[in-house]
Amino acid sequence: MGRAGLRGALQKAALAAVVCFASEAGAVELKGAGATFPANLYEQWISEFNRANTDVTVTYSAVGSGEGIRQFSQGSVAFGATERPLSDKQVEAIAGGVLHVPTTAGMIVFAYNIPGLDKELRLSQESVAGILSGRIKAWNDPVIQAANPGANLPAKDIALVARRDSSGTTFSLTSHLAAVSSDWKEVGTTIVWPKTAQLVAGNEGVAGRIAIAEYSIGYVEYSFAARLNLRTALVENKSGQFVRADAASGAAALASTVDAMPADGRQSIPNPEGETAYPIVTYSWVLLRRENADAAITDGLKRFFGWGLADGQALSDKLGYIPLPAPVAERAKAILAELR
Template sequence: MTRFIGVARAASAVLISMLLAACGGESTDTTTESPTGLQITGAGATFPEPLYQEWLRRYNTEQSAARFSYEGVGSGEGVERFIAETVDFGASDSAMTDEQIAQVDRGATLIPVTAGMVVLAYNLPGIDGELRLPRDVYVDIFKGKIWKWDDPRIVAANPHLEIPSKLIQTVVRRDSSGTTFVFTNHLGTIKPAWRNEGPGVGTLLDWPGGAMTGTGNEGVAHKIKISHGSIGYVEYFFAKRLGLPMATLQNQAGNFVQPDAASGRRTLEAAATADMPEDLRLFVPDPEAPDAYPIVSLSWLLLYGEYPESEKATALKAALTWALNDGQPVAEALGYIPLPPNIVAAATRALETIR
């Protein structure tokens, strides 16, 4: 099992490098020793991993005070390592719960640094055109109630398509994942029975219907890429860079919205007009705006309230200040959603409390 995990992580690193190369970034070793000897390590969510690796590549070449590295192991594992204090910072797309925060002796501060979309990518040969999925339909696909692509409800929503009579194979995460939390929180919001009667909301679920599983966003994306008839939930970056078609989803207003940079930005900007919660845990499980893409989430870095080594606190604050400002155009170029000014301001204020 240990060997399998090592191979999987190595394959993940290769894929991330390929994806970054495809969008114009060069992958470099971000773990090079700092001239000052100050090494800062982090681990967590795979949802923003391509962005974090590109940020670190750029930031490590701009300064020599510290060297930063990041390992995409999933939000659940990232939170566990953060609580165990085996990393200098964690990362999660599901934030942290009050119970988890209470386990951190040095205190925990959650800093939103980027946002992205969860999309339903699919592999259905012969489909040439926009595939529309109503809200109740994609809930029932992942609940195992709709198991053929030519189900009458899918056909009725897509009269412009010749949909084949093919079995639907869902692809989900096998590891504890913030992306899973974002997706299931959305499903549980639009259909309370999903939350109350099962499968439920969380970072790791027992999925119905014999779903295929993959590790990390890249693992799910790869399974979709090679599996005819499949559909799965992944972060937008992974689907776009692998050339996977993405379903157009129906939002709360009843409109069908395609996942793209513009629709994701509209969703986040509309949600951000409200006051940010004091703890910065802003969730958008079912946005109300008529042109909003329905599945958008912030992604947080997890910092300790106090660092025994003041140099680490100083270096982390400097790096995150860079990410919240100079790093946002990089996020947009990679398909993530740049943070609105009021979220940047709230994150900056929270960052100033780190000691």
């Protein structure tokens, strides 16, 4: 057996070990790990599904997209979650094949803590790139002032809060920045931030730090900012409009790309069209093995995510996520049906 074949056999054995342990315990246990981005939604999905289905127990560890992909690739969990789709090379390296099922979408917002600011903060594309690169260092910088006429912006240093872990949120944000700024070059789940940035783990970590750090700003999935009642900036979109993150602007961002969703579900939206579209949005995917070692695991995954793609979508808007557009939800169900 070659090295690749041995690796695949070990991955299958590891997954089978997890499955057998769960089956012997009675209820099927579906362990997942990955992105913090959808964690608030998955928490509610799991609570409602587990309450109604005593023969299946779902758990999810919000450890970040990079770590979730690692655990999924090694067969430690039944499903992973990410905002960065796997590359073809990554897919080919995982035994059993990989399905990308879009489960929800969301907006990446800039939450801020500026004491005494008397107006909503407006961030141009130039401001966003400048703040995140460290070129813009103070709140009263002329570039920020130009988009906020009459606002009492303080002569205080900007305290940037960013992710230190491997993050799909970071990937989606930097993909947007590369699309709108010729000066922004680095795209990835981890990047080199300015030396003065405060680096924390997870969307919840970023939101929590902003809540207590005066004159701070950072990027988070919208629901995390909403949970802590953080102020969020209006952000300039492709049409030059400053747009507030809400259900309508999130839906508008997805609307122009719905028909372009590829058969495998892997679609990025780095700079959406539309005057009312919020500019930084992404789908969030679960990663599933196309072929599983145990039929009970396959059945449990189909039931849980099938419920999430149907009844579970009603929870998205309540929590600050963007419900999947109907054609995308149907595409996701078709991908889920390929699970064996």
